[in-house]
Amino acid sequence: MIRIEPRTAPGRWMTLGVPVLSAVIALALAAIPLALAGADITVAYGEMVKGVFGSVFAFSEMLTRATPLMFTGLAAALAFRAKLWNIGAEGQLYLGAMAAVAIGAGAVDVPGIFLVPLIVILGAAAGAAGMAVPALLKTRFGADEVVTTLLLNFIILIFVQMMLEGALKDPMSLGWPQSAPVLDQGMLPQLMPRMRVHSGLILALVLAGIAQFMLARSVWGFRLRAVGENAAAARHAGIGVNRSLFGVAILSGGLAGLAGVSEVAGLKGYLTADLSPGFGYTGIVVAMLAGLSPVGVVISALFIASVFVGADSMSRAMGVSSYLADLVVSMSLLCVLIGGFVARYRITRTKTAEGVA
Amino acid sequence: MTESKVLSLNALSKRFGSVVANDAVSLDLHCGEVLALLGENGAGKTTLMNMLFGHYMPDGGSIDVASPDGEMQPLTLGHPQAALSAGIGMVHQHFTLAENLSALDNITLGSEPLFALRRDRAGARAKVQGIMDRTGLVAPLDTPVGKLSVGERQRVEILKALYRDARILVLDEPTAVLTPQEADTLFENIGAMTGDGLAVIFISHKLREVLAFSHRIAVLRHGTKVGEIATSDADERVIARMMVGEDTPVTQRDAMTPGAPVLTLSGINVRNPSGRDSLTDVNLTVHAHEILGIAGVSGNGQSALASVISGLRRPDSGSIHVDGDEILNPDPKTMIKAGVGRIPEDRHHDGIVGAMSVAENMVIERLDDPEVQTNGLMNRSAMAANAENLSQAYDVRGPGINARARLLSGGNIQKLILARVFEQGARLILANQPIRGLDMGAAAEVSRRLLEARAAGAGGLLISEDLDEILGLADRIMVIHDGQLTEVTSRNREDIGLKMAGEHT
Numbered sequence: 123m124i125r126i127e128p129r130t131a132p133g134r135w136m137t138l139g140v141p142v143l144s145a146v147i148a149l150a151l152a153a154i155p156l157a158l159a160g161a162d163i164t165v166a167y168g169e170m171v172k173g174v175f176g177s178v179f180a181f182s183e184m185l186t187r188a189t190p191l192m193f194t195g196l197a198a199a200l201a202f203r204a205k206l207w208n209i210g211a212e213g214q215l216y217l218g219a220m221a222a223v224a225i226g227a228g229a230v231d232v233p234g235i236f237l238v239p240l241i242v243i244l245g246a247a248a249g250a251a252g253m254a255v256p257a258l259l260k261t262r263f264g265a266d267e268v269v270t271t272l273l274l275n276f277i278i279l280i281f282v283q284m285m286l287e288g289a290l291k292d293p294m295s296l297g298w299p300q301s302a303p304v305l306d307q308g309m310l311p312q313l314m315p316r317m318r319v320h321s322g323l324i325l326a327l328v329l330a331g332i333a334q335f336m337l338a339r340s341v342w343g344f345r346l347r348a349v350g351e352n353a354a355a356a357r358h359a360g361i362g363v364n365r366s367l368f369g370v371a372i373l374s375g376g377l378a379g380l381a382g383v384s385e386v387a388g389l390k391g392y393l394t395a396d397l398s399p400g401f402g403y404t405g406i407v408v409a410m411l412a413g414l415s416p417v418g419v420v421i422s423a424l425f426i427a428s429v430f431v432g433a434d435s436m437s438r439a440m441g442v443s444s445y446l447a448d449l450v451v452s453m454s455l456l457c458v459l460i461g462g463f464v465a466r467y468r469i470t471r472t473k474t475a476e477g478v479a
Numbered sequence: 480m481t482e483s484k485v486l487s488l489n490a491l492s493k494r495f496g497s498v499v500a501n502d503a504v505s506l507d508l509h510c511g512e513v514l515a516l517l518g519e520n521g522a523g524k525t526t527l528m529n530m531l532f533g534h535y536m537p538d539g540g541s542i543d544v545a546s547p548d549g550e551m552q553p554l555t556l557g558h559p560q561a562a563l564s565a566g567i568g569m570v571h572q573h574f575t576l577a578e579n580l581s582a583l584d585n586i587t588l589g590s591e592p593l594f595a596l597r598r599d600r601a602g603a604r605a606k607v608q609g610i611m612d613r614t615g616l617v618a619p620l621d622t623p624v625g626k627l628s629v630g631e632r633q634r635v636e637i638l639k640a641l642y643r644d645a646r647i648l649v650l651d652e653p654t655a656v657l658t659p660q661e662a663d664t665l666f667e668n669i670g671a672m673t674g675d676g677l678a679v680i681f682i683s684h685k686l687r688e689v690l691a692f693s694h695r696i697a698v699l700r701h702g703t704k705v706g707e708i709a710t711s712d713a714d715e716r717v718i719a720r721m722m723v724g725e726d727t728p729v730t731q732r733d734a735m736t737p738g739a740p741v742l743t744l745s746g747i748n749v750r751n752p753s754g755r756d757s758l759t760d761v762n763l764t765v766h767a768h769e770i771l772g773i774a775g776v777s778g779n780g781q782s783a784l785a786s787v788i789s790g791l792r793r794p795d796s797g798s799i800h801v802d803g804d805e806i807l808n809p810d811p812k813t814m815i816k817a818g819v820g821r822i823p824e825d826r827h828h829d830g831i832v833g834a835m836s837v838a839e840n841m842v843i844e845r846l847d848d849p850e851v852q853t854n855g856l857m858n859r860s861a862m863a864a865n866a867e868n869l870s871q872a873y874d875v876r877g878p879g880i881n882a883r884a885r886l887l888s889g890g891n892i893q894k895l896i897l898a899r900v901f902e903q904g905a906r907l908i909l910a911n912q913p914i915r916g917l918d919m920g921a922a923a924e925v926s927r928r929l930l931e932a933r934a935a936g937a938g939g940l941l942i943s944e945d946l947d948e949i950l951g952l953a954d955r956i957m958v959i960h961d962g963q964l965t966e967v968t969s970r971n972r973e974d975i976g977l978k979m980a981g982e983h984t
Contacts, residue, residue: 340856340857344843347834347835348839355828355832358791359811359815359844362812
């Protein structure tokens with residue numbers, strides 16, 4: 123018979139070790155379908171490593187891929203800290219991206235030193251507005267934000283498609299549903315010549331640092347943690363629970379909006395309806411893997427981007443499906459969830475047969 | 480009372496990590512006997528009973544139970560099902576009844592075959608009726624349990640155990656939720672049941688009832704059995720000394736002249752759609768240098784009253800004055816600022832954020848204080864100094880000020896809350912069940928602090944279901960029943976008890 127008892131105090135190595143171990147186990151488990159696909163596992167993983175660390179270009183591609191994941195990961199991590207389940211980062215990302223092209227593709231023609239901040243701020247504001255609606259519905263009427271944010275994703279995506287066929291459509295696009303490109307001076311500066319990695323990465327790193335500091339040290343972070351850990355006690359102690367929730371909702375939406383800004387104004391240059399391959403949802407995995415720590419989000423975003431980029435390059439080299447990357451990411455999430463359980467509970471086997479001495 | 484043994488616990492031990500919950504505890508129980516199991520919180524009473532009932536697997540020791548023909552047989556440990564079929568029944572403090580089912584259905588629930596096509600309701604009813612006739616435990620069988628009173632629900636729980644032919648009945652703090660009169664009735668019923676040969680173990684910390692209704696008393700302290708005594712040889716002092724290992728300080732309440740009103744509630748009404756926990760035209764005044772005790776059976780509006788004074792619930796009508804000023808838009812922050820210190824009923828749920836540190840929990844009510852924060856950043860050294868001071872002054876013991884607050888024991892969590900409340904120089908202290916679940920040392924500390932605040936000029940509002948606690952601390956007593964308050968001038972237990980039951984004499 124198996125018994126599950128809570129551990130008295132999870133050790134420090136548990137909180138650090140469990141995510142790392144989960145990632146390793148996930149990679150090991152991914153070897154099984156890889157072997158079934160007929161690939162030589164050592165060669166395959168070698169190709170994967172080469173795809174990330176094999177060249178400066180490969181590494182810069184991984185950083186490029188990690189950038190939006192850091193934004194959406196931070197969006198999820200902050201909201202989840204307050205137990206506000208924002209599943210709508212995907213939609214908020216598109217709102218940010220739409221704001222970026224609406225303002226950046228010629229609507230205002232000012233020098234880059236004004237245009238870039240304008241695009242960044244308005245993009246974040248658009249994402250924040252997208253999260254303000256569900257937050258208001260939750261604090262005012264008690265509507266479950268999981269449902270509202272999730273469903274808003276689809277509404278926003280359809281809205282994007284409508285705009286790309288209408289108001290935002292590029293007249294020069296030869297009929298393709300895509301927006302006009304962001305003006306050159308509105309693009310986020312590149313970090314390395316001839317590489318795609320852009321300064322959105324710097325912004326994400328800075329924001330992660332600020333978030334980490336504010337969460338640990340500020341009164342705002344104190345209130346947020348109190349609300350997330352025990353809303354009843356927070357309320358009893360005079361903390362404005364709804365106000366805290368609304369505040370973090372705005373921030374979370376804004377961060378997700380920045381993911382859209384960074385993809386459009388940092389990488390693609392224009393908006394299409396397939397801008398994001400699910401960055402908003404992957405951000406949830408990133409945040410969970412990071413144990414909802416902002417600095418952890420940076421590390422787990424790098425890990426997940428490595429898996430994606432590495433698996434892409436492996437699938438090209440070996441001729442196996444690149445869906446293996448999705449598989450590894452999903453498995454690391456499952457492993458982390460199981461790992462988190464193991465960290466919190468002790469599972470013991472008891473012998474009941476000879477219970478009577 | 481016959482002398483045949485029905486149960487023996489032999490050197491049962493249980494450890495949780497490094498904590499020894501039970502260390503080689505042995506107990507015998509005889510046919511028709513009422514054994515009271517006494518001990519402070521954390522003494523290991525519940526762990527012991529959980530091992531008996533198969534919820535926990537002992538680390539050592541064994542249990543023997545008499546079969547129906549009187550032969551002692553070893554009990555398979557760690558299996559509730561084995562305990563049930565050996566005739567052990569348990570009534571938990573928190574009832575485990577399905578509220579939407581009738582009393583009869585609740586009684587038969589779990590003892591019927593899962594896949595039978597027909598249920599023998601008539602047979603079941605006859606059997607329950609027989610038990611009710613024999614023991615005097617009467618409950619309306621066809622009423623949904625949700626509509627029954629707490630006392631009736633408890634009888635349903637006991638009937639459920641007897642229906643399963645329990646010969647040993649464990650009652651975990653059975654009187655905690657009852658009025659004194661209901662408690663007396665319960666003990667009369669227990670008397671009838673033991674006359675039938677049932678053996679009863681009852682867990683309690685109310686010395687008065689233990690002395691009045693048990694045959695034998697076993698006392699646990701720090702996981703070991705420190706003594707066993709025939710009730711006829713015991714008195715309150717002897718037992719209290721066995722429980723804590725020393726004489727308990729008696730709280731000394733000096734007479735004081737009440738000062739100006741610090742809290743006035745006028746015409747407060749709170750309506751709840753469910754009808755439970757509402758308040759009807761509540762008027763009360765607490766003066767400086769005075770503790771007002773609110774006695775009553777749980778669920779009669781105490782939570783609503785406490786929520787109103789805490790600022791958590793805005794009354795539907797009526798006015799609140801603190802220290803002479805009307806509070807127009809009560810919320811927790813306004814009430815704290817107005818000088819209301821709140822000791823919540825559920826300290827784990829409302830009192831602390833368990834995942835945050837002791838130091839953080841000590842400042843959580845004054846985050847706007849410039850001593851605690853500068854320009855929106857927490858003042859960490861001031862927070863640590865504050866925590867060190869308060870831990871010292873209020874004797875909060877635990878793994879340290881940076882440890883998570885949930886690692887503290889119940890008594891220390893309460894001391895943390897006391898430190899937070901009293902350190903802010905509250906004008907009014909709302910203490911909702913401040914002693915429930917605390918060991919004697921911590922309870923004495925709570926009483927001492929309340930009286931100290933009273934001496935310093937604060938007013939106290941003490942809400943409690945424990946009449947002894949109210950009689951010991953309160954200068955004036957009001958009884959809450961069905962959302963209404965009535966002042967009682969008598970300090971007679973019987974009179975107050977009748978008012979608690981809603982009888983107007």
